Amino acid sequence: MLNPDHSLNPAFALEMRGISKSFAGVRALSDVTVRVQQNHIHALIGENGAGKSTLMKILDGVYPAGTFEGQIFLRDRPVRLGSPFDARQQGIGYVPQEIGVIEGLTIAENIFVGRWNEEGGVIVDFQRLFTRAAELLDTMKIQLDPRVQVVTLNASQRQLVMIARALAARPSVLILDEATACLTLDETRNLFRVVRRLRGQALTTIFITHKMSELFEIADSATILRDGTVAAEFERAQFDEHEIVAAMVGRTIENYYPVRESAVSDREVFRVEELTVPHPHLAHRNVVDGVSFSLRRGEILGIGGLVGSGRSETVNALYGRLPHRGRIFVEGRETLVRNPREAKAHGLGLLTEDRKLDGLLFNFAIRENVTLHDLPQVSRLRVLDRAHETACAAHYLQQLSIRAPSVQTPVANLSGGNQQKVVLAKVLFPKPRVLFLDEPTKGVDVGAKNEIYKLMMGLAGQGIALVVISSELPELLALADRIVVLARGRIVDEFNKQEASEQRFMLAATGGANSHLSN
Amino acid sequence: MKFLRKLWAIPEAGIFVPLLVFTLVFFCLNQSFLEPNSVAAMLRAMTFVGIIAVGQTWLMIAGGIDLSVGSVAGLCAIVSSWLMKTQGLPVEAGLLAGLAVGFMAGLVNGLIVVRFGIPAFIATLGMLYVARGLNYLLCQGYPIYPIPDPLKDLGRAEPLGLSWAFVAFVLLAGIGDFALRRTVYGRMVYATGGNVEVARIAGINTAWVQIGCYMLTGAMAAVAGMLLMSQLNVGQPEIGVGWELDVIASVVIGGVSLFGGVGTVVGTFLGLLIMQVVRSGLVVTGVNTHWQTVAVGVIMVTAVGVDLLRRRTKIS
Ligand SMILES: Nc1ncnc2c1ncn2[C@@H]1O[C@H](COP(=O)(O)OP(=O)(O)OP(=O)(O)O)[C@@H](O)[C@H]1O
Ligand SMILES: [Mg+2]
Numbered sequence: 001m002l003n004p005d006h007s008l009n010p011a012f013a014l015e016m017r018g019i020s021k022s023f024a025g026v027r028a029l030s031d032v033t034v035r036v037q038q039n040h041i042h043a044l045i046g047e048n049g050a051g052k053s054t055l056m057k058i059l060d061g062v063y064p065a066g067t068f069e070g071q072i073f074l075r076d077r078p079v080r081l082g083s084p085f086d087a088r089q090q091g092i093g094y095v096p097q098e099i100g101v102i103e104g105l106t107i108a109e110n111i112f113v114g115r116w117n118e119e120g121g122v123i124v125d126f127q128r129l130f131t132r133a134a135e136l137l138d139t140m141k142i143q144l145d146p147r148v149q150v151v152t153l154n155a156s157q158r159q160l161v162m163i164a165r166a167l168a169a170r171p172s173v174l175i176l177d178e179a180t181a182c183l184t185l186d187e188t189r190n191l192f193r194v195v196r197r198l199r200g201q202a203l204t205t206i207f208i209t210h211k212m213s214e215l216f217e218i219a220d221s222a223t224i225l226r227d228g229t230v231a232a233e234f235e236r237a238q239f240d241e242h243e244i245v246a247a248m249v250g251r252t253i254e255n256y257y258p259v260r261e262s263a264v265s266d267r268e269v270f271r272v273e274e275l276t277v278p279h280p281h282l283a284h285r286n287v288v289d290g291v292s293f294s295l296r297r298g299e300i301l302g303i304g305g306l307v308g309s310g311r312s313e314t315v316n317a318l319y320g321r322l323p324h325r326g327r328i329f330v331e332g333r334e335t336l337v338r339n340p341r342e343a344k345a346h347g348l349g350l351l352t353e354d355r356k357l358d359g360l361l362f363n364f365a366i367r368e369n370v371t372l373h374d375l376p377q378v379s380r381l382r383v384l385d386r387a388h389e390t391a392c393a394a395h396y397l398q399q400l401s402i403r404a405p406s407v408q409t410p411v412a413n414l415s416g417g418n419q420q421k422v423v424l425a426k427v428l429f430p431k432p433r434v435l436f437l438d439e440p441t442k443g444v445d446v447g448a449k450n451e452i453y454k455l456m457m458g459l460a461g462q463g464i465a466l467v468v469i470s471s472e473l474p475e476l477l478a479l480a481d482r483i484v485v486l487a488r489g490r491i492v493d494e495f496n497k498q499e500a501s502e503q504r505f506m507l508a509a510t511g512g513a514n515s516h517l518s519n
Numbered sequence: 520m521k522f523l524r525k526l527w528a529i530p531e532a533g534i535f536v537p538l539l540v541f542t543l544v545f546f547c548l549n550q551s552f553l554e555p556n557s558v559a560a561m562l563r564a565m566t567f568v569g570i571i572a573v574g575q576t577w578l579m580i581a582g583g584i585d586l587s588v589g590s591v592a593g594l595c596a597i598v599s600s601w602l603m604k605t606q607g608l609p610v611e612a613g614l615l616a617g618l619a620v621g622f623m624a625g626l627v628n629g630l631i632v633v634r635f636g637i638p639a640f641i642a643t644l645g646m647l648y649v650a651r652g653l654n655y656l657l658c659q660g661y662p663i664y665p666i667p668d669p670l671k672d673l674g675r676a677e678p679l680g681l682s683w684a685f686v687a688f689v690l691l692a693g694i695g696d697f698a699l700r701r702t703v704y705g706r707m708v709y710a711t712g713g714n715v716e717v718a719r720i721a722g723i724n725t726a727w728v729q730i731g732c733y734m735l736t737g738a739m740a741a742v743a744g745m746l747l748m749s750q751l752n753v754g755q756p757e758i759g760v761g762w763e764l765d766v767i768a769s770v771v772i773g774g775v776s777l778f779g780g781v782g783t784v785v786g787t788f789l790g791l792l793i794m795q796v797v798r799s800g801l802v803v804t805g806v807n808t809h810w811q812t813v814a815v816g817v818i819m820v821t822a823v824g825v826d827l828l829r830r831r832t833k834i835s
Contacts, residue, residue: 321720344722358720363713363780372710372721375703382703 011076013038013204014059014173019070021054021063023413026405028054029068029228036173036221038075041195041205043215045248046225047445048417049403052208053097055225056175059206060094061087074173093171095179097208097416097443098356099158101150108133108146111164136168140194152281155182155354156307156471163191167198174198174205178416180214181443182353184307184471192218210417210445211472212241224248249447256446257478258454262461264481265297268332269465270348270434275326277310277317277489287313288324289489295434295465300456302480303469306509310489311469312353315436319343319350330434344373349432351423353439353469359423360411367393367407369422374430396425399455401448416443424452434465441475453479473502485509531786533825534773537818538793545800552803559680565795566684567592567743568765569788573688573695574739575770576787578732580699582712582779583632583639585736587646589762591624592744593755594650599745600663600754603670610667618741624650625737629730647763654756663754674749684746691739696784708732712779768815769794772822793818 014036021029029051036042044052057063059072061081072079074090081087087094101110108129109116116124118132133146142160144153150161159182166174174195180188195205195218209215215222216239224232224247232247234240246252271294279285288310295301303311317324320337328337330346337343343350352358361369370393371378378389393407400421404414411422420443427435440456441449456479460466470476476483477500485493485508493508529535545552571588578585599617602608608616624646631642665671673683699705710718711728718725744758751758773790775782797818798811 319720340720341722341724350720352720358714358716361710361713361717361780363709368706368709372706372717375706379703384701384703384706386701 012036012073013040013075014206015073015076016055016059017071017073019055019058019068019072021051021058021068027228029058032070032225032228032230034223034230036204036206038204039199039202040220041199041207041218043219043222044206044208044225045215045222045244046231047249047403048421048443048448049415050225050248050445051228052225053177053415056094056177056206056208057096059087059173059175060084060092060096088169091170091172092175093166093169093173094175095159095162095166095177097177097181099155099162099354101153101158101161103149103151105150106146107137107144107148107150107153107161110150110161111136111146111168113165115169133164136164140164140167141190154307154312156184156187159183160187167194172202172204174203175208176205177208178210178443180209180211182439182471185473186306188214210443210449212244212446213474215239215244216241226250245446248445251447253447253450256450256453257475258450258457260300260457260460260481262298262457264299264460265463267297268294269297269330270295271329272318273327273329275314275317275324275328277313277322277324287489288317291326291486291489291491293484293491293494295467297463297465298460300460300466300468300479300481302476302483303467303486304473304476304483304505304509305486308488309486309509311486312438313489314486315350315438315467315469316352319348319436321350344430344432347433349373349427349430349435351427351435351437351440353442355416355419355423355442360419360426362410362412365408365410366397366402366404366414366422369411370396370407370425370429372429373426377430392429393425396422396428399451400425401451417445417448420444421448421452428459432464434467435459436467436469438469439471440468441470441472449475473505477502477505487511531774531783531789533828534786534789534793534822537822537825538789538796541793541796541800545796545804548800549803552800555680557799557803561795561799563682563685564799565791566682566688567747568762568769569688569791570684570691570743570746571736571739571762571766572769572773572787572791573692573784574732574736575766576773576775576782576784577695577699577708578736579770579775579777580712580779580782581708581729581732582715583629583729583732584643584767584777585625585628585646585733586640586643586763586767587624587628587650588736588740588766589759590647590650590654591621591737591740592747592759592762593757594624594654594657594744595620595741596744596748596758597654597658597663597754597756600666600748601657603667604663604665604754610669613667614745617745618738621737621739621741621744622734623737624740625734626730628737629733632733633726633729658754658756660756662756664752666748666752666754670749671752674746674752682750684750687742687746691742692784692788696788699784704728709780712781714780765794765815768819772819774822774826790822793822 012035016034019029019032032055046052058068061083064082065080079090111133112129116129130146137144144157159179163179207219220236222234223230226248242252273292275288275291276286277288279287291314305311313322316322320339320343328335335346367389371389378385378392390407397407402418402421411419424440441452456466468479482496483500484491485505487509551557575585595617598620599613602616603610603613628643628646631637632639676683678686707723707728710723711725715725747758748754769790770787772793773786794815797814801811801814
């Protein structure tokens with residue numbers, strides 16, 4: 001108010017100046033300054049553990065004023081954010097990296113959580129609430145029924161609910177912390193359209209992603225964080241993939257997608273015939289319907305498809321987590337997989353889609369999480385061998401470049417991408433024969449992705465068969481020897497690496513959904 | 520300063536520090552508080568609740584809770600004394616039968632909770648009534664005595680100025696602590712309590728981990744009940760009345776999370792000590808004895824509060 005002219009036309013919509021923050025002696029951010037111009041979509045890029053989420057939590061008041069050094073300015077006005085509530089009052093909308101929906105409530109209640117009525121009042125007017133939610137979802141082009149309970153939604157739908165929740169408050173600054181990590185291509189494009197439209201209506205966005213293509217598609221400017229400091233700043237005109245990646249990881253990456261050197265053997269290790277998974281709530285509907293495929297030793301099979309195509313359900317059923325029909329053969333012998341225990345006994349492994357929900361034990365440190373799937377290997381006469389356990393975990397810490405002070409760091413203290421690497425280490429530890437990987441590189445930075453790809457090639461070289469689900473199409477096309485495309489629970493196309501292309505994939509994935517029209 | 524900060528970072532610190540403070544305060548108020556006799560009396564007093572608390576620690580870390588422990592302890596004592604006295608069974612058989620009843624009660628609790636999905640709070644509250652009722656049905660409400668001589672001698676013996684029951688407690692606590700922290704089975708207990716789904720994906724039979732912990736708790740209740748019986752020299756139907764509250768209070772004071780996945784037997788041991796120190800301390804300072812009960816309540820809530828605070832300061 002001191003300088004009205006200035007606040008009418010501020011230089012920056014947002015400035016975080018000289019921010020430093022430590023956790024129990026470990027420095028996460030030191031002297032970071034980020035400036036974002038009004039109506040810009042500003043990307044925040046950096047390796048796992050670089051400090052992106054920490055910076056955003058400061059901006060959202062999760063880490064309140066006083067627990068960090070530095071200052072925050074909104075439209076050139078210094079603000080003091082003591083809590084997420086303060087941030088909301090200041091017009092900051094935050095979509096955190098970890099999805100935090102309330103499962104027992106409906107979509108509408110989640111979107112307007114805490115503000116269920118427009119004009120206060122004790123009794124919630126549900127009719128009105130559902131209409132408001134429907135309108136909001138409609139403007140975002142999200143096809144979800146606001147009356148549906150969130151517990152029935154999958155990860156990407158939950159993410160959309162979180163985004164809708166942030167937008168419902170009509171923020172002037174929107175923070176998207178890896179919001180696209182579990183969205184499909186279509187949903188991501190849709191989100192970009194919405195954000196672009198709102199940019200025209202004075203919305204400033206901070207956008208965190210590990211996908212370079214998204215950075216090029218949408219960002220107006222970018223700040224690169226590295227080890228808690230600003231490594232570089234770019235305007236859109238100067239964007240250059242090599243420079244950005246180099247600033248981010250401190251080296252250049254050759255062969256981002258490694259080329260397969262080992263040959264796939266002819267021996268079949270796994271086969272499924274007519275896998276059918278009934279819908280959990282609706283009778284006479286199947287989420288997976290007659291899916292059959294076989295895997296050879298050392299083969300990487302990609303499963304592609306849009307949301308609701310039954311990809312995750314397929315691998316979860318094969319791992320014994322969902323009731324299913326169909327025949328499963330491991331090493332040529334027919335086997336029953338009625339629960340995860342039996343699946344594991346047959347040498348199957350599963351990396352689940354949502355690390356927070358069913359990926360990690362947050363009451364444990366890295367070490368205990370890594371060894372959980374094969375306790376006999378780290379014990380003698382049922383007594384755990386701590387030294388051996390530490391050594392095993394330390395091996396993965398190094399191999400997957402997990403950024404943590406030691407293997408005894410609680411996983412709760414790790415950045416999202418580093419948690420993901422721990423989940424990967426966990427499923428690799430028992431040396432499975434067949435490994436189902438549901439979005440294995442979700443939230444992992446480019447450098448580490450490259451490492452993980454090499455690792456996967458290495459595993460395939462050792463004869464382990466991999467089934468990979470990924471919403472990142474280039475990743476899927478580059479890694480998989482063979483791809484099956486699912487739509488509405490059925491296989492609609494199957495092709496080898498040589499025949500693979502984005503067009504063919506998209507055609508199958510979307511065309512398959514209404515193939516009954518063309519037939 | 521640095522030392523203090525390190526101390527604060529140890530999980531059991533939230534309870535060890537107040538324990539030290541209380542002990543010092545009571546010692547200053549009345550020097551006789553730390554005399555050997557008085558210490559021995561304190562240790563003996565926490566024996567029976569302590570034995571059960573070891574089992575309850577395992578169970579609560581696995582994500583369950585058992586409110587029936589006091590009643591089950593009473594039932595086991597009555598069943599074994601009834602078999603020995605009225606039915607003339609040999610001592611060993613009587614004790615084994617008592618233990619079996621404890622296991623069975625735990626098994627039933629576990630099956631009802633895990634297989635039928637009835638909340639542990641309700642299922643074991645039901646068992647609390649059922650066991651107490653069976654107890655009175657069996658003995659008609661009258662104490663059963665005398666119990667056989669070997670048992671009587673066992674209960675009277677005073678090794679090291681303590682009791683065999685206390686020796687049993689220390690042994691069980693030691694084994695319980697080691698097994699929980701260092702064995703595969705203990706790790707499975709933490710994993711199950713931490714996140715059942717993650718544990719299941721890891722191939723752990725979470726149902727049996729939980730049922731096993733209920734059975735362990737039932738068995739510990741049986742042991743405690745029968746040891747008290749031997750010490751009293753009578754199968755008293757009131758054995759174990761109200762124990763469940765002391766057991767749960769000490770486990771919670773010791774840092775076990777009600778949501779499972781967190782805690783240690785050492786923590787529980789410190790929890791038991793703090794409750795006993797405050798109780799005995801208030802006695803030696805001559806305060807009205809009913810203040811003890813008030814104090815236990817206050818301490819339990821404070822302990823949980825301090826623990827929350829400790830966790831929060833560690834995070835940010
Ligand atoms: N609660 C915490 N306690 C201790 N250390 C923490 C805590 N939260 C974050 N850190 C540490 O701070 C650093 C920055 O973490 P942050 O979550 O900001 O990374 P990020 O850039 O968002 O990474 P990602 O891409 O993996 O999400 C990491 O080294 C992390 O281990
Ligand atoms: Mg992050």
